[in-house]
Amino acid sequence: MAFVEVRDLVHIYNPGSTFEKRALNGVNFSIESGEFVGLIGHTGSGKSTLIQHLNGLLKPTGGSIVIDGEDIAGKDVKLADVRKKVGLVFQYPEYQLFEETIERDIAFGPKNQGLSADEVTERVKEAMNAVGLDYDDMKDRSPFELSGGQKRRVAIAGVLAMMPKLLILDEPTAGLDPHGRDEILQEIKDIFKKRDITIIVVSHSMEDIAEVADRIIVMTGGTVMMDDAPREIFKREDELVAIGLGVPQVTSFMRAFNKVCGGVDDDCITIDEA
Template identity: 60%
Template structure:
């Protein structure tokens, strides 16, 4: 399912002394099956943009077209759109409320009016995809779990609705390194299993480099960079000028190149750097 954003503008507190243009004539097309990372400093417009894609906010002007439907039109059925576009907010575990994990994950599918058999199938599938064994966890309270496990339950609750587009707002925020790596691995699996279009909002350049096909950089309500991780992370000066950075390993590669090592500049992950350095050492 593709997303086409045309001339999108959103102004908070319009006409007041606190008026702020959160989105300024944004134009973006996201294709079916793409894994897109959305990055930008706090206040850049990232959260406002994703809330428009889910229909939670209405623009002051412009269009958002999802599967040939302009969701900004007045009489549009937003429930239909929200079945297609799943949004996992930052710290989603704070939205858990049912007495068991199974009931919490089943809440969304039940609201879709599905049969009990279909709900059960979706709950089991979603739990497997986020790495929670059904029989072991289904009757447990979500409040007995670790932070990383709660995050998995919350993501499973959205995944069980089987949206075509999955938006994740800082899904690894507040997790320890192992919890972060586990969640990121599951997100990669979700994309393969469900053939979803995924939009990942993140402050971690390392996560973006490992996962995304494409990176969109927001600044002052505009999309200022759009391209592959390789293309965007070569714009280090531009990123630093808007309060961002490239992955840490990129600075290491730059230093090695300045010291005369014949190492590729297209390196943005630790794994890529390790392979490249081992290649150079083996040649030597």
Template identity: 60%
Template sequence: MSIKIENLTHIYMPGTPFEKKALDNVSLNIQDGEFIALIGHTGSGKSTLIQHMNGLLKPTSGKIIIDEVDITNEKVKLSEVRKKVGLVFQYPEYQLFEETVEKDIAFGPEKLGLTGEEISERVKRAMNIVGLDYEKYRSKSPFELSGGEKRRAAIAGIVAMESKILILDEPTAGLDPKGRDEILSQIKELHSKYNITIIMVSHSMEDVSKLADRILVMNNGKCILDDTPVNIFKQIDLLESVGLAAPQIAYVIRELRKRGISISDEIFTIDDAAREILKIFRSEGEGK
């Protein structure tokens, strides 16, 4: 399912001393099945942008067109939009409230008016997708789970709605390395297996370099860059000028190139760097 945003502007508290332009004439297209990363420093407009995508905020001006429907039109039922566009807020585990994991995940599908059998199937499928064993976790209290398990349960509640677009706001925030890796692995599998459109807000350049098809860079309410990870992270100076950075390995690669080592400047993950450096060592060894 595609998203088209046309000249989107949002002003908070207009006409007051606290007026703030959070989005400034933003236009972009997101194609069906893409994995988009949205990055930018605090206050750049990321959260405001994603809240427009499922109708939580109304624009001051501009349009948001989802699956050929302009959701800013007053005649559009936003409840129908939110069935298609799932939004997982930062720290979604704070929104868990039912007495069991199964009931919490079932809450959304119940509001869709589905039958008991359909709800049960959706809960089982969602738990499987996020890596929670149904029999093991179904009767547990959400509050007994680890941080990573709570995060997965919360995401399962959105996945069970079977939205065609999934928006994730800092899905690994506050998790330990193990929980973070588990969540990212499940998100990657969710995208590759079900081909849904994913938009992920993140401050981790390492994460977005591994997962995203495209990266959108926000600054002062504008989308200043829209390109592949390779092309975005080549622009280290520009990223640093807006309070961001490239993945740490990019700085290592840049230093190696400065020292005359012939290595690609399109490497942004540790695994790719390790493979490339091994190739260089092997070729040098064979040349002696």
């Protein structure tokens, strides 16, 4: 069995009311341990609804979700255990920082796991290091004094300090300037390289996804429309455009993809830059 198995997942918001909305309409996919998957789709395609099922925040209307052998939609599941395994970094996670110091903010999760003070400090150091923040320089500073990009790193470190096996990042580059975007994507790539971890990055940006993921899942209308290697997804440009992943996006995806494969490999797709 794969590390993540999602079968026939259906989610209906406000069932039976005039606001009823079928947000997921039979979603199926599997993810092996150690994969880096990009989840893309236009606004309203069901991405947020889907990822909130993966750490138990939402319960399915129908279907099943098994992570690391455990049915997380089942009755007996302990959500605290699910959240140890599955770390979810929300959009604009910096809005959830609340402690007086960076160290205390990042330590919050591991402390609640019942670890010793030394173990918690180790987790904080390791997580700060993973997101490029110097522990000695930064630990006693207030998270609220930091730049937007640095705050986001503190928030990501807080999730990493829980040592999740599956890390899900929802629009990790949203609202950052190009430099901040490049830094965050690089850090995510480094985390993937250095840790024994499975990552899902959710984005509406083809360019971001093409830069980091080995496999792309494309959602539309609450279902999975494509699930393949980036180069295979890219070949279906007309279908991507048809579901609202517009021409400029597809072109930037092609450019990013060419950059990733060096523009020389036979598998690269050359684009007309004119």
